[in-house]
Amino acid sequence: MTMTLRRADAITSVSLDDHVAAALSLVQQTEVCSVPLAEATGLVLADDLTAPGFLPAFDNAAMDGYAVHHADLAGTGGVPVHLPLADEIAACSTLPPPLRRGTAAPIMTGAPLPQGATAVVPIEHTLDTTAGVELPVVVPAGQHVRRRGQEHLPGDVLLGRGRLLRPVDLAVLAAAGISTAPVHRRPRVAVLGTGTELVAPGERRVDGAVHDANTTLLATLVRTYGADVTTLPPTADDRPDVLRHLVERAAATHDLVVTAGGVSAGTHEVVRLALDRRGSHFHPVAISPGAPQGLGTVAGTPLLALPGNPSAALVSCAMFVRPVVLALAGRGAAESGWTSVTLAQSLDRRPDRTRILPVLLEERGGRTLALECGSAHRLESFAAGEAIVRLEPGDHPVRAGSRVPALRL
Numbered sequence: 001m002t003m004t005l006r007r008a009d010a011i012t013s014v015s016l017d018d019h020v021a022a023a024l025s026l027v028q029q030t031e032v033c034s035v036p037l038a039e040a041t042g043l044v045l046a047d048d049l050t051a052p053g054f055l056p057a058f059d060n061a062a063m064d065g066y067a068v069h070h071a072d073l074a075g076t077g078g079v080p081v082h083l084p085l086a087d088e089i090a091a092c093s094t095l096p097p098p099l100r101r102g103t104a105a106p107i108m109t110g111a112p113l114p115q116g117a118t119a120v121v122p123i124e125h126t127l128d129t130t131a132g133v134e135l136p137v138v139v140p141a142g143q144h145v146r147r148r149g150q151e152h153l154p155g156d157v158l159l160g161r162g163r164l165l166r167p168v169d170l171a172v173l174a175a176a177g178i179s180t181a182p183v184h185r186r187p188r189v190a191v192l193g194t195g196t197e198l199v200a201p202g203e204r205r206v207d208g209a210v211h212d213a214n215t216t217l218l219a220t221l222v223r224t225y226g227a228d229v230t231t232l233p234p235t236a237d238d239r240p241d242v243l244r245h246l247v248e249r250a251a252a253t254h255d256l257v258v259t260a261g262g263v264s265a266g267t268h269e270v271v272r273l274a275l276d277r278r279g280s281h282f283h284p285v286a287i288s289p290g291a292p293q294g295l296g297t298v299a300g301t302p303l304l305a306l307p308g309n310p311s312a313a314l315v316s317c318a319m320f321v322r323p324v325v326l327a328l329a330g331r332g333a334a335e336s337g338w339t340s341v342t343l344a345q346s347l348d349r350r351p352d353r354t355r356i357l358p359v360l361l362e363e364r365g366g367r368t369l370a371l372e373c374g375s376a377h378r379l380e381s382f383a384a385g386e387a388i389v390r391l392e393p394g395d396h397p398v399r400a401g402s403r404v405p406a407l408r409l
Helices: 016-024 167-175 214-224 240-253 270-275 310-328 379-384
Strands: 032-036 065-068 081-083 105-107 119-122 127-129 132-135 157-159 180-184 188-194 228-235 256-260 280-284 292-298 301-306 339-343 354-364 367-372 387-391 403-408
Touching (some): 016 292, 016 310, 065 132, 188 214, 188 240, 214 228, 214 256, 228 240, 240 256, 240 270, 240 301, 256 310, 270 280, 270 292, 270 301, 280 301, 301 310, 310 354, 310 379, 339 387, 354 379, 354 403, 367 403
Parallel strands (some): 256 301, 339 367
Antiparallel strands (some): 032 180, 065 105, 065 119, 081 132, 127 132, 292 301, 339 403, 354 367
16 A cells, blocks of 8 residues: 655645545555345445346236236226136245136236236226126236336346445345345444543543543444444553554554544654654644644554544544545445535635534525534534535635535534
């Protein structure tokens, strides 16, 4: 794996898009494996899947009713036709006997159409009589009949490579008789929080300590991206060699390692001190919040080092971790999840960096409007919002009514 981004100096910021591109350059898709359909939801199909046979495999009834020959109901001068009944045909694994002309066979939805039948009359259009059944006069050939191969023929592509599998996709495969799917394995991601001040939620907090929000935040976010996540206990040890050992151990068994905290320019930034120039680089990215960033590889495994402020960690996860996890899983740019919304109010921009803001979304007049819902430096603002919007660098506000990119959280 090669990283295309050169290390920035202490002054120059890397653009958001360049940082994303550098992170994606580290990615190798997870290997392909075959899984049962029941386990394939949310995974990416690694190859085209083609139909092994006809669907339907035989002509069958599309509705409950009576199987008839359409010619038996024609030419009667508008008078309903009475036909005697043949044996009932249920949905089963055997084909029924041929239908004799001048008879009607009760038939269930999905049951095989008997040889000699050309149409099905819905049961609600008929009237039972002591002599059989009374049927309407005009019944076109093929009415309410699903023909063999109507859905697909042998060799037809059912689902294409790169498709994110949904339950309905798996039902299509099951209906075709396919029981397994070749998919990219779900990425395995390790999440590690750092900071001597951290204590776990639920533990007693002493003066100067803070409860660790980042591990919960990042782990749950990354799971929504489709990864299996291992949360490592936050390390309060500020020795770089200890941190390096933890990261190396995680890298050996995961496809991506994500850390939070310790990436800025201070004297106690343990992640930077442990990993800078050891396959990873640390630099400011032109984004707010979340400027301090690091990325690289540890033992061949991609590493994304995020800032420790929870709001900045959230934004960094959405902007950088998310595309990497999607790429590991075989998902393309079309699966990015970004859409376009209309600003309900003018919003200030930063001249030197991309600004990410939490917003509420409101449907109004056929448009999706974005309304700012608080400071991007407060986690509670993101909790109050539904999405984030991206404002490109500029000297003037983005005016109300402008279209901007948005990503639902």
